[in-house]
Amino acid sequence: MNHATRAGSEANPVNGAEAQVIPLHGPGREKPAEVPEQAEERVDAPVVDFPAQPSGPVREPAADPLSESVRSALTFLRHRLTGDYAVDEFGFDAELTETLVLPPLRALYEKWFRVDTFGVENLPKAGGALLVSNHSGTLPLDALMTAVAVHDETGGRHLRGLGADLVFKLPLVGSFARKSGQTLACNADAERLLTNGELVGVWPEGFKGVGKPFSARYKLQRFGRGGFVSAAMRAGVPIIPVSVVGAEETYPKIGELKVLARLFGLPYFPVTPFFPLLGPLGAVPLPTKWTIEFGEPIRTDDYGPDALDDPMLVFTLTDQVRESIQHSLYRRLSQRRSVFRG
Template sequence: MSELSDAVRARLKAWTYELGGPGTRARLDKITAPANEFGVDPYGFDLDFAVAAVAPLTWLYRKYFRVELHGVDNVPAEGRVLLVSNHSGQLPFDAAMIEVALLVQKDPPRVVRALVERWVPTLPFVSTFMARCGQIVGTPENCRRLLAADEAILVFPEGVRGLNKPFRERYQLRRFGPGFMRLALESGAPIVPVGVVGAEEQAPALLDLKPLARLLSFPAFPITPTLLPFPLPARYHLHFGEPLRFTGSPDEDDAELERKVAEVQAAVAALLERGLAERKHVFW
């Protein structure tokens, strides 16, 4: 069984290298896996596992969503950083595409830790898989430790309010929560705004069956023209803005904190506006 598992992992890794294009293996070999004094990642991240597991997502990235990158060099090559993005599409393919972009296409590559909701670890098998791929529950303490270790964190301040919004409200940002700004001020980490264009059209939500969502303990149960989790092949455009740096205390008054949060939200909105104006069609 172990030999079979090793063979499958090796084949998946080869698929990642193939889909990533020339130089992918050499770029990925540059990554140093995060580890504590005992030589392991305290959150369960396994770089070798992640490179294999990302193969199907890399296929989606290259062949299905045909992702186009804009401004990826705005993401620092090293050091702590917060990537702050809009969120949409019913299922978090937007997070996956951002992570694949920075792992497979950026040179040198960056491992990005996406923050997940507290209910995700309650899902059988999914929680272990996501942990081994580097995802973490978005508690302040987890974020502080990762930023102190100079890692990159992907944050969606809209949360599920953005992910599950109805199609008629596409590309209308929900109000950003202030938690990411407190972390940035506390750690001195720059904020890179990210605008994702395309995810809104992958699974248009016609309505949300809230009673069924409550029964299943889900944040939402959207009804879409597609059969979730199968998205439509909308073309993705990922826009990375210039890093924003803020100074001040994480305990400053709410008005000042909200002003800074609004500045980041405006930067994401501007990326979305530009991306929507530049794209020629939803699907090509």
């Protein structure tokens, strides 16, 4: 057998010769210890980068607002049918106000007048306070919008407004006003509400303010004898000045029909550029841009019991509140660029 045949036979195990194993570690070196199977899998396993988990809290899916509205409506209807709802001593029905009154007013507040609020930190989260505001706009929409602002900015507190006698003499309006938290503008009712820790709203200008002509806009009328100051002093609660800009232009009053006012028993029957000329369409308020500012509280608990008998002190505090509101109105008006855009 030649050399080629012998080499082929040694390299070919099929022909009966064993194949030569050449150690990879080379001659004179020991074979390294075998790597454990588990460790070998860790080395050879591919590294996979998983996406990082969010560091913040996991948010639950947002609740369906339509479903919440339906559940709220069904709960309200069940309570109405079973009589399982509460009314306080003044006739205030909180559930009815939350379900039927505030939602449409909130839509007007957010979408139509686009109200901006300032000084909400001056609204107490608990305890009584007397909110004193300017009054304007031919119809008292400013009182309603202020009630929405107080409710939404305090996490659910209701503004208990003090209304004129006429409000409670009107058919249906008086009963509805009672159920939505309004009560008669008298010191006795105001003191009881304030002592009970309620937020009470008062508009000292009355019909003189809300019914003043457009030419006198943002000029505060007389505040009366300061009865609201006496009520706050007796209850020992702060007085919060409130200034509303934007309500004056919703129904610009350019005149009034005194004959119709006497006929319907109203303090005035307004004439605006659109009403009564356009009929019911003229009763739609103009979409002016509003701002509501809650001023710094004026404390009344520092005065002794004898202070109530001091008419000059009561007059001074009344004038202080009035001047605070007037200055706030002028400041906001100077910053306003447009009636409709703010």
